[in-house]
Amino acid sequence: MTERTLPSEGWPPAVLDPAGPYSEPVTLLAWVLLAGGTVILAIVLGALWIALRGSPRLKTRLGGEKAIWILGFAFPSVVLTGLLVWGLMLTSSLSAARVPEGAMRVKVIGEMWWWRVHYQDGQGRETLRDANELHIPIGQPVLLELEAADVIHSFWVPRLGGKMDMIPGRTNRLLIEADAPGIYKGQCAEYCGGPHALMGFVVVAHTPADFARWQASRLPSQGAGGEGLALFLSSGCAACHTIRGTPARGLAGPDLTHVGSRRTLGAGILPNNPGTMARWVADSQAIKPANRMPAYHQFSGEELQALTAYLVTLK
Amino acid sequence: MRWETGFDPALYDRFPTRDERPKEEEEELRRIWCKPKGWEYLFAVNNNYIGIYYLGTAFLFFLMAGVLGLLMRAQLAAPMLEILPQGTYNQVFTMHGTVMMFLFAVPAVEAAGVLLLPQMLAARDLPFPRLSAYAFWAYAVGGLCFFASIFVGLAPDGGWFMYPPLTSKAYSPGINTDFWLLGIGFIEISAIAGAIEIIVGVLRTRAPGMRLDRMPIFAWAMLVFAVMIVIAFPSIILGTLLLEIERAFGWPFFDATRGGDPLLWQHLFWFFGHPEVYIIFLPAAGMMSMIVATVAGERLVGYRLIVLAMIATGFISFGVWAHHMFTTGMPPMTTGFFSAASMAVNVPAGIQVFSWIATLAIGKPKFNAPGLFVMGSIVIFVTGGLTGVMVAMVPFDWQAHDSYFIVAHLHYVLIGGMVFPLFAAFYYWIPMVSKRALSERLAKWVFGLMFLGMNVAFLPMHLAGLQGMPRRVYTYLPGQGFELPNLISTVGAFMLGLGVLLFLVDLARNFRLAPGEGNAGNVYGGGTLEWLPSELYSTRSIPVVTSREPLWDDPALAHEVEKGRYFLPRSATGRRETIVTSPLLAEPQYLQIMPGPSPWPFAAAIFTAGFFLALTVQAYMFAWVSGVLAVISVLRWLWETDRPVEIEGVDIGADIRVPTYVTGPASHGWWAMVILLVVMGMIFLMALFSLAFLSSNQPGFWRPPPPLGEAISILGLYAVAIGLALTARACLRRSPFWSVFALLLSAAVSSAALGMDYVSWSSSELGPTASGQGAVVYALLALQACAAAIAILMALYCAARAVRGLVPQPRNNSIDLTMLFLVYTAAQGVTGALVSRLVGAGG
Numbered sequence A: 001m002t003e004r005t006l007p008s009e010g011w012p013p014a015v016l017d018p019a020g021p022y023s024e025p026v027t028l029l030a031w032v033l034l035a036g037g038t039v040i041l042a043i044v045l046g047a048l049w050i051a052l053r054g055s056p057r058l059k060t061r062l063g064g065e066k067a068i069w070i071l072g073f074a075f076p077s078v079v080l081t082g083l084l085v086w087g088l089m090l091t092s093s094l095s096a097a098r099v100p101e102g103a104m105r106v107k108v109i110g111e112m113w114w115w116r117v118h119y120q121d122g123q124g125r126e127t128l129r130d131a132n133e134l135h136i137p138i139g140q141p142v143l144l145e146l147e148a149a150d151v152i153h154s155f156w157v158p159r160l161g162g163k164m165d166m167i168p169g170r171t172n173r174l175l176i177e178a179d180a181p182g183i184y185k186g187q188c189a190e191y192c193g194g195p196h197a198l199m200g201f202v203v204v205a206h207t208p209a210d211f212a213r214w215q216a217s218r219l220p221s222q223g224a225g226g227e228g229l230a231l232f233l234s235s236g237c238a239a240c241h242t243i244r245g246t247p248a249r250g251l252a253g254p255d256l257t258h259v260g261s262r263r264t265l266g267a268g269i270l271p272n273n274p275g276t277m278a279r280w281v282a283d284s285q286a287i288k289p290a291n292r293m294p295a296y297h298q299f300s301g302e303e304l305q306a307l308t309a310y311l312v313t314l315k
Numbered sequence B: 001m002r003w004e005t006g007f008d009p010a011l012y013d014r015f016p017t018r019d020e021r022p023k024e025e026e027e028e029l030r031r032i033w034c035k036p037k038g039w040e041y042l043f044a045v046n047n048n049y050i051g052i053y054y055l056g057t058a059f060l061f062f063l064m065a066g067v068l069g070l071l072m073r074a075q076l077a078a079p080m081l082e083i084l085p086q087g088t089y090n091q092v093f094t095m096h097g098t099v100m101m102f103l104f105a106v107p108a109v110e111a112a113g114v115l116l117l118p119q120m121l122a123a124r125d126l127p128f129p130r131l132s133a134y135a136f137w138a139y140a141v142g143g144l145c146f147f148a149s150i151f152v153g154l155a156p157d158g159g160w161f162m163y164p165p166l167t168s169k170a171y172s173p174g175i176n177t178d179f180w181l182l183g184i185g186f187i188e189i190s191a192i193a194g195a196i197e198i199i200v201g202v203l204r205t206r207a208p209g210m211r212l213d214r215m216p217i218f219a220w221a222m223l224v225f226a227v228m229i230v231i232a233f234p235s236i237i238l239g240t241l242l243l244e245i246e247r248a249f250g251w252p253f254f255d256a257t258r259g260g261d262p263l264l265w266q267h268l269f270w271f272f273g274h275p276e277v278y279i280i281f282l283p284a285a286g287m288m289s290m291i292v293a294t295v296a297g298e299r300l301v302g303y304r305l306i307v308l309a310m311i312a313t314g315f316i317s318f319g320v321w322a323h324h325m326f327t328t329g330m331p332p333m334t335t336g337f338f339s340a341a342s343m344a345v346n347v348p349a350g351i352q353v354f355s356w357i358a359t360l361a362i363g364k365p366k367f368n369a370p371g372l373f374v375m376g377s378i379v380i381f382v383t384g385g386l387t388g389v390m391v392a393m394v395p396f397d398w399q400a401h402d403s404y405f406i407v408a409h410l411h412y413v414l415i416g417g418m419v420f421p422l423f424a425a426f427y428y429w430i431p432m433v434s435k436r437a438l439s440e441r442l443a444k445w446v447f448g449l450m451f452l453g454m455n456v457a458f459l460p461m462h463l464a465g466l467q468g469m470p471r472r473v474y475t476y477l478p479g480q481g482f483e484l485p486n487l488i489s490t491v492g493a494f495m496l497g498l499g500v501l502l503f504l505v506d507l508a509r510n511f512r513l514a515p516g517e518g519n520a521g522n523v524y525g526g527g528t529l530e531w532l533p534s535e536l537y538s539t540r541s542i543p544v545v546t547s548r549e550p551l552w553d554d555p556a557l558a559h560e561v562e563k564g565r566y567f568l569p570r571s572a573t574g575r576r577e578t579i580v581t582s583p584l585l586a587e588p589q590y591l592q593i594m595p596g597p598s599p600w601p602f603a604a605a606i607f608t609a610g611f612f613l614a615l616t617v618q619a620y621m622f623a624w625v626s627g628v629l630a631v632i633s634v635l636r637w638l639w640e641t642d643r644p645v646e647i648e649g650v651d652i653g654a655d656i657r658v659p660t661y662v663t664g665p666a667s668h669g670w671w672a673m674v675i676l677l678v679v680m681g682m683i684f685l686m687a688l689f690s691l692a693f694l695s696s697n698q699p700g701f702w703r704p705p706p707p708l709g710e711a712i713s714i715l716g717l718y719a720v721a722i723g724l725a726l727t728a729r730a731c732l733r734r735s736p737f738w739s740v741f742a743l744l745l746s747a748a749v750s751s752a753a754l755g756m757d758y759v760s761w762s763s764s765e766l767g768p769t770a771s772g773q774g775a776v777v778y779a780l781l782a783l784q785a786c787a788a789a790i791a792i793l794m795a796l797y798c799a800a801r802a803v804r805g806l807v808p809q810p811r812n813n814s815i816d817l818t819m820l821f822l823v824y825t826a827a828q829g830v831t832g833a834l835v836s837r838l839v840g841a842g843g
Helices: A024-053 A056-062 A065-094 A208-216 A226-234 A273-287 A301-312 B008-015 B025-033 B049-077 B088-120 B131-151 B176-204 B216-248 B260-297 B302-319 B319-323 B331-343 B346-362 B369-392 B394-400 B404-433 B440-466 B483-510 B557-562 B597-616 B620-639 B668-697 B708-734 B736-762 B770-801 B812-837
Strands: A106-110 A115-122 A126-131 A133-137 A142-148 A153-156 A164-166 A172-176 A182-188 A200-206 B577-581 B586-593 B648-649 B657-659
Touching: A024 A056, A024 A065, A024 B346, A024 B369, A056 B346, A065 A208, A065 B302, A065 B331, A065 B404, A106 A133, A106 A153, A106 A164, A115 B008, A115 B088, A126 A133, A133 A208, A142 A153, A142 A164, A153 B577, A153 B708, A164 A172, A164 B586, A172 B483, A172 B736, A182 A301, A200 B394, A200 B440, A208 B216, A208 B770, A301 B049, A301 B260, B008 B586, B008 B736, B049 B404, B049 B483, B088 B131, B088 B176, B088 B260, B088 B404, B088 B597, B131 B369, B131 B597, B131 B620, B176 B216, B176 B597, B216 B260, B216 B302, B216 B668, B216 B770, B260 B319, B260 B346, B260 B369, B260 B404, B260 B668, B302 B657, B319 B331, B319 B597, B331 B394, B346 B369, B346 B440, B369 B394, B394 B404, B440 B483, B440 B770, B577 B597, B586 B657, B597 B620, B668 B812, B708 B736, B708 B812, B736 B770, B770 B812
Parallel strands: A106 A142, A133 A200
Antiparallel strands: A106 A115, A115 A126, A142 A172, A153 A164, A153 A182, A182 A200, B577 B586, B648 B657
16 A cells, blocks of 8 residues: 555645646646746846836837837737647647546545545446545546535645536536555635635545555445444434445445545544544534534543544444 | 817917906805815715725725735634634635725725826816715715624625625525625625716816827726726626525526526626726726826826727726636636637736836836835736736646635735835825825835735745645645745735835825815826816816826916916806816817705715615615615705706807707716616626526526517517607607606506516416526516616606706706616617527527
8 A cells, every 4th residue: 555644745836746647737837937937027127127227228229119019019929829829739638628548437526525536437337435535546547527515616636637616516527647656635726615724635546456456445344343333323423424334324424434544534634543533523623613523522431432443443 | 180079179279368367266166166064074075075085995995904814814824823713714805805806996996086087187076976975975884884794703704706606595594695795786886886977077077178199098097997897897786686686585596406507606707807807907007107107207108009008908808707717617619718818918918017117218217105116016017917827828727726826916916006006196196185295215114015025925825826725725734835935925914014004104194185275286296187286176277288298298387277277267157067078089068067065975875875784684674764765865966956057158268158058969967878878788788698608508497488479569568668768858849748758658668568578477487486597587577677667766757857847948968868768778678578588499
């Protein structure tokens, strides 16, 4: 399996640190734009400097309609036309209007404030349900079908590609692909009320062999159950959560069949370990205010421990 | 030069006149345009007062929204802080954007127009002083009530863009959202009132001889600005109306589960929202062009190019709105179009920037306060423009969109393109209205802190965005590299705040309001007419304009004007008046008698605000009482206008005689009505667009409309209504009563046609809550009902005037304007009846 810790990101900036063919050309574009923009800013500053402090000869050349036509009209028109052509070509090559052969398909549904992930086979039939974590094989394009259950969200994994909105009543399509195994942070980019700031997720990219192993491990719960499961079923958790292989079939919240194997809790905001699991169950409202899961202050210490012990076994 | 009105330009040679004007004339002018006392300050309508009130209020909103911005920066200084809790932060960022855009930026430039335009054009006032007063008070009262919602935790929290379904009843059940929809919708109405005023003012009240190509560039900017408002704002007015109706009555315009579409809102919002940016920028650019010339001490290089550039900006800006929607899944062809337009709009901006630089280059630029802000503005604005090119590239926008990169970009554009020019304008024009100029020494500090603070605050945000930090987040998790850029941004924001604070200190020390006389005067040596010696009545006489910088070209002008040796050195009728000139060549056409101070515009504004506020808090009884009182106040204010004239023609100087009353297309009232009808037409057009948009995006929900045949009798009735309205003008020659009878009958027939339309739809079993189609169809009917109700009211008003003998024959403006409105109403009815039956009829 790939490494278990969350990467510490920020440098190089994610957009400038591409990890796949759908982000790399945009990074090149970004560098060209940043560099070109800096040069043009320098030209304008130079012109302003000449206007204020330059020699009379230079000032006269700058101070006429001819200079305006050249610098203000001709120059930007040429540069912008060139950029436009590049932009149009890149837009159509990156857009999901044409889907490459052999793309894996996943439906991702934005919810207030987490993500449903429905894996599909080649025919578009659903094969597996999960939440807040997207597993993909490296070197294979992934076609995401993006939908929204309530309000508008936006799917964004900067190192793998641009963002795409998830709009109620529509299915938008986005292509991503990772070149190397690793964990790629994602985040909702469209303001969706309340704790929009804390609506993250991760994309986990595996080598094909690892990916096959991961797929094979997605079996219904074999967990021991015991007291933890009993508490889960009797305390109302099952009203919202599903654990396949148990009577828990709730659909309102994330599927917890494999919650123990997730990298994060609370949709990409906490590392996943027994301690954070217990904290989340007992009082998720303190961690992610206004999220849809009520706080469970009523559990005693032992109960919380038993429940947590059970949940972390759901690999 | 061809004559526009038949006026002989040789007559201009009679000025300046030689004779000594009697002293009494000046005293009479002072008496007529006297200062208000005590309570009368509330009822003042003169632009010297309204302009200052307006600008002061807009600046107050800038300060308050700025404080909200600082609160946000405090919360984001470090990860997971709890200075502002989530819910509060969401309200604060929504209010920051909303207040800056709607309550500061647009009103501030509109206010600058109200304050400066009559001076620059040498008019005694804007053509509709009471409308200005109404627009100001409505905005001030409505805006302050709206802002107060944040103190009680009821402020909107859906973002300044208010995207449904987040803002629908299901996900935002509180009245917070209603505050936004009703508050902002209402304030837009005041913006439109101001725009009508400005268009008519610029085109019809210029000093004689001030041809369009001699007009100060600021007036050009305000003209383009106002036209853009007239075209863009109806879209947001319709949008807020529809969303409020969806929330209140469940008509599903934006609900995808019931045949609406959330993207419809985005189109309506951004069709307004992006031109809005240029609406804010153009007047500021106009100020820049004025100030640059004075700072350089040279005529503006490329005047014609700048005018063309501004007009081009206006056009192109209506083709860029969907660049806010590149990530909504639009087809590449569509995004390509909007990408191209978004890039093209940079070209006119480039022309303006290099014109300013060229002007500085040929002159001897002074590093005074306005000069510093002008130069700072160029640097900041160009930076924002360059990142603008970046985000106009669709693939880059897929990354940058809704990230902090955009936050950085938009603040560079708006601060560089609007805030810095406005501060330059403050320094430049304050001597026109204050006894003292502001401190040049302190200005260096203000500028330094603001310029440095601005860059320290917003430059790191580009990085945060590229690191993956999304916008509109109340906090962020540690360990993503966001800490440092955010901390630096916060430091910069407080530096910027400190600069503004220092400016306030300067204001407190040096700003002493002196509207009219006793101001510091032309300290920077500007060449345009606002620097003529003036009092509350504006200039003693209205000069003949022969160039763009009359004060530079004719050093004796100020003296001659003050001696009363030009047009209108007195009050010709003993009342407030100004010369109305022709739109192209500014040839004198007639003398407009202007309404003076009145409590009624103030009352109308208070009651209008009360109506909307009461609707928001669901006090329906109070709302209706307030609404009726507002209508009565408006009618009462109008009642005193358009009176029969005692003096038919007057001498406006040098024996040039003009009439004091004109009707038909030459009159300023006719122009205002036509512009109002354009606004209404745009609202209706956007509603028709909504219908077409839903029919192509939600075809599954579409039901066949009633057959077109049912519309034939409706069309027939509307045709009769148009015919009746048109006869009203001719009937007035015979008798006022025949005339108002025709108007009343036309309104009644229009209403009957609307009734038939309604019956035809309601018997088709398509209800307003059934689907998006039903919702829009009934919204069209509701818009038509509004027009019909106003038409009936106007016809009744004319009838009342006829009964009281206030409708003189053979021509009368009240009758004319009601006729225009009735014709429009019927035409709108025809269009609605036809289009609603044609859209989706095939399917």
